[in-house]
Amino acid sequence: MALIFRWLIRLATALVFLCVAAISLAYYFAARSLPDYNAQTDVAGISATVEIVRDNANVPHIFAANDNDAFFALGYAHAQDRLWQMTMLRRTVQGRLSELFGTRTVEIDKVMRRYDLYNLSVASVAAQDAQTLDALTAYSAGVNAWLAEVNSGARGRGAPEMWLFSHPVSPWQPADSIAIMKLMALQLSPHLENEVLRARTSLLIDPDRLADIMPDDPTSGIAALPAYAALVPDVAPNSTGTRMAADPLSPFHPPELAGASNAWAANETRSATGSTLLANDPHLGLTAPTIWYLARLELETGGVIGATIPGMPIVLSGRGDSLGWGITAAYVDDVDILIEEVNPDDPTQYRSPDGWAPFRSRDSIINIKDAPAITLRLRWTANGPVMPGTQFNLGTITPPGHVTAIAWSALSDRDTSISAAMGIMRARTVNAAIRAGETFIAPALNLTLADRNRIAMKTIGALPARNANHQSQGRFPSFGYLPENRWQGRFPYAENPIFLNPEGGIIGNTNNKTVDRDFPHHLSFLWGDTQRINRWRLLMQAREVHTRDSFIEAQQDTVSFTARTLSALMGADLWFTGDAAPEGTPARKRQIALDLLSAWNGEMNEHLPEPLIYAAWVRAVQQRLIRDELGPLAAEFTHVDPVFIERVFRDIDGASIWCDVIQSAPVETCTDIARQALDDAIIWVTENHGAAIEAVRWGDAHVATHDHPVLGKTPLLHWFVNIQQSTSGGDNTLQRGKTSGVGPAPFQNVxxxxxxxxxxxxxxxxxxxxxSTGQSGHPLSRYYDNLGELWRRGEYIPMSLDPALARAAAVGVTVLTPAP
Known part of the structure; x- marks a missing residue:
């Protein structure tokens, strides 16, 4: 027995030793890719010595003799900190994820190949102005200089992920940066999926009720349109469908998670400082690391500092010494679905206004890790690329003998958006930035500007010119062979909305409707916000003048205008009613919940129970209202539409009919639905967050999930690469934390x-x-999440162009010298 015990001790010791050795070895190899910020390196591609001074938050301040050397250094710094992220963005837009991830990403690659964004980007290189092309070339050379160091064998393959997904990294080139801009356009557009959902919904319900469940902005004067079945006959109602898998690697998101942002500015008449103020917070999906990277460039036109996206040599939101600029998604309707009739006698042809025309086609091979390659037949019509019915649920709205083509402004082979962004970054006045925006194509953005004396907001991006007789006004899919449904180029830049130094002294956008124009000169019927704008207007008008700190307060505001409105409507007949109920009974819990909500001001504070009770309640209300009419399609409505709920409870245009359950004999009232939904919500909250509803916390459900797109679900590793934080805010607060809306944790902040x-x-x-995270994409770097806790607490770091402040307590200075 003693001998066995001794051998067990030896075996256990050996296993511990092997585990420690394996972990040490893994750490060693992973840590090799951590860059040394205090280094002097000879590189080819610069004309003079360049300094990259990294301040105490690891923000690179780049000092160079000329602009091209500065862009070279930005590419070098991006690659040092975010090489894996950059290569993943490029692979995504190229449709080459499956080479690394196998069958998991084949559907993503198929869609990206059909859009052909990367080849369009290659063609667009020739359309850039000379200055931008020089910048793209210099930036690429900087990225490749770091790749050369990695390939020399001293940098641990450039990123720890490369050890797990080993694959050669090709040199960076200008087309890659243009492609990432197009990928950004893809992520910011909700219109394709919205058109499909609108068509599917209209096939299931009374056309008069479509304006309830998918309402226009309340300020809209647009008349109701005919049902989809009247436009495209022979399409059977279909309440079932499949969403593209919610893979963290996918650039495709449901319309509810399309781009969103806030930006506002005050001129000197509304500023206590004597000059202008500007605030911007663009919203995208949370990841670890974040898509944003802070940087400062010293250019020949002056210093600029702000937010970049690794892979592009531009500051997308930031400031110089005399001009600031911010961006918000403009929600321009720049996508149409065209139903193309296929020649029944020759499937290589489709109907055009002039008769049968051949599809333009070619084959594309997708290589798949650990599986045979597949050959994809790509087809285009004059309207755009053809998408199969299996993608985006297009098959549910396509009649037999037809296919669907996508018209989208980003599908341009002369895309000069990155040249326009470069011009905006170099501008020094509001007028110069507005002029620079003329060549911007996609994504459509609201550009908010402030120089020292004036403010402005200009929509930049191509506005499709539709025919006034378009069958669906771009809201539903329509037949592509009818001339009236085809795009007629784009409207001139002068028609893009502009607000220049308004009399009120303040401008702003929360993705709300900006102009009310009749079709076809409208911008969109679909807007990203109908709610936050109300709270913003109140905060802006509550003060005669503003300061930097009041703008910060507005960015951090967590009071929900929506919650104040809807909780009062849903509880109108429930407050302080009913008999006393014994402790622990459903009636007693309902009374406790109503008492809490009755005294609540709508603040979505992470430490309070009321936001969680409200969020669960209004979610349950919507599900009870729609599931009998829509059946399985109700699952597609993952987020509460406040305008829909308000229409129902105010009985606007008879919308209270949604409260009656059509399959039941009794006639249910909206009070019945509100009470039953509150009971549903209490059950869900107590089952998931504790029996004492007065003690639950919104922050326990509203957790910001900055997950690593690749390793975030890997056992053990996810503890090291994911960043999760309890957060305040919600779907409709200025400090917006949009919830996932699906799965067992529908209120996660994603x-x-x-x-x-x-x-x-x-x-x-x-x-x-x-x-929201940090500058580095390396999980072992102390700069991987160094800014995350500041972001959670609503704090900031200085945004200074003073070289002395950058050098003070700098964490490193990288000196690049021209190679002999």
Whole structure:
């Protein structure tokens, strides 16, 4: 027995030793890719010495003799910190994820190949102006200089993920940066999926009720349109369908998680500082690391500092010494679905206005890890690429003998958006930035501007010119062979909305409707916000003048205008009614919940129970209202539409009919639905967050999930690569934390402001900014999540162009010298 015990001890010791050795070895190899920020390196591609000074938050401040050397250094810094992220963005837009991830990503690659964004980007290189092409070339050379160091064998393959997904990394080139801009356009457009859902819904319900469940902005004067079945006959109602798998690697998101942002500015008449103010916080899906990367460039036109996206040599939101700029998704309807009739006698042809025309086609091979390659037949019509019915649920709205083609402004082989963005970054006045935006194509953005004296907001991006007789006004799929349904180019830039130094002294956008124009000169019927704008207007008008700190307060505001409105409507007949109920009974819990909500001001604070009770309640209300009419399709409505709920409970245009359950004999009232839904919500909250509803916390459900797209679900590793934080805010607060809406944790915060900046031109160096994670994409770096806790607490770091401040307590200075 003693001998066995001794051998067990030896075996256990050996196993522990082997585990420690394996972990040490893994750490060693992973840590090899951590860059040394204090280094002097000879590189080919620069004309003079360049300094990359990394301040105490690891924000690179780049000082160079000329612009091209500065862009070279930005590419070098991006690659040092975010090489894996950059290669993944490029692979995504190329449709080459399956080479690394196998069959998991084949459907993503198929869609990306059909859009052909990468080849369009290659063709667009020739369309850039000379200055931008020089910048793209220099930036690519900087990225490749770091790749050369990695390939020399001293940098651990450039990123720890490369050890797990080993594959050669091809040199960076200008087309890659253009392609990432197109990928951004894809992520910001909700219109395709919305058109499909609108068509599917209209096939199931009374056309008069479509305006309830998928309402226009309440300020809209647009008349109701005919049902989809009247436009495209022979399509059977279909309440079932499949969403593309919610893979973290996918760039495709449901319409509810399309781009969202806030931006506002005050001129000197509404500023206490004597000059202008500007705030911007663009919202995208949360990831680890965040998509945003802070950087400062010293250019020949002056210093610029702000938020970049690794892979592109531009500051997308930031400031110089005399101009600040911010971006919000404009929600321009720049996508149409065209139903193309296939020649029954020759499937290589489709109907055009002039008769049968051949599809333009070619084959594309998708290589798949651990599986045979597949050959994809790509087809285009004059309207755009053809998508199969299996993708985006297009088959549910396509009649037999037809296919669907996608018209989209980003499908341009002369895309000069990156040249326009470069011009905006170099501009020094509001007017110069507006002029630079003329060549911007996609994604459509609202560009908010402030120089030292004036403010403006201009929509940049191509506005499709539709025929006034378009059958569906772009809201439903329509027949592509009818001339009236085809695009007629785009409207001139002068027609893009502009607000220049308004009399009120303040401009802003929360993805709300900006102009009310009749079709076809409208921008969109679908807007990203009908709610946050109300709270913003109140905060802006509550003060005669504003300061940097009041703009910060507005960015951090967590009071929900929506919650204040809807909780009062849903509880109108429930407050303080009913007999006393014994402790622990459903009636007693309902009374406790109503008592809490009755005294609540709508603040979506992470430490309070009321936001969780409200969120679960209104979600249950919507499900009870729609599931009998829509059946399985109700699952597609993952987020509460406040306008729909308000229409029902105010009985606008007879919308209270939704409260009656059509399959039951009794006639249910909206009070019945509200009470039953509150009971549903209480059951869900107590089962998932504790029996004492007065003690639950919104922050326990509203957890910001900055997950690593590749390793975030890997056992053990997810503890090291994911960043999760309890957060305040919600779907409709200015400090927006959009919830997932699906799965066992529907209130997780998955889409928020990955970047926040506030710029004060009375004292520009007092401007501040922050991102949601950190500068590094390396999980072993202390800069992987160093900004995350500041972001969670609503704090910022200085946004200064003062070289002395950058050098003070710098964490490293990288000196690049021209190779002999």
């Amino acid at each position: 889409h928020a402001a990955g970047y926040r900046g506030v710029y004060d031109f009375a004292d520009p160096d007092s401007s501040v900014f922050v991102t």
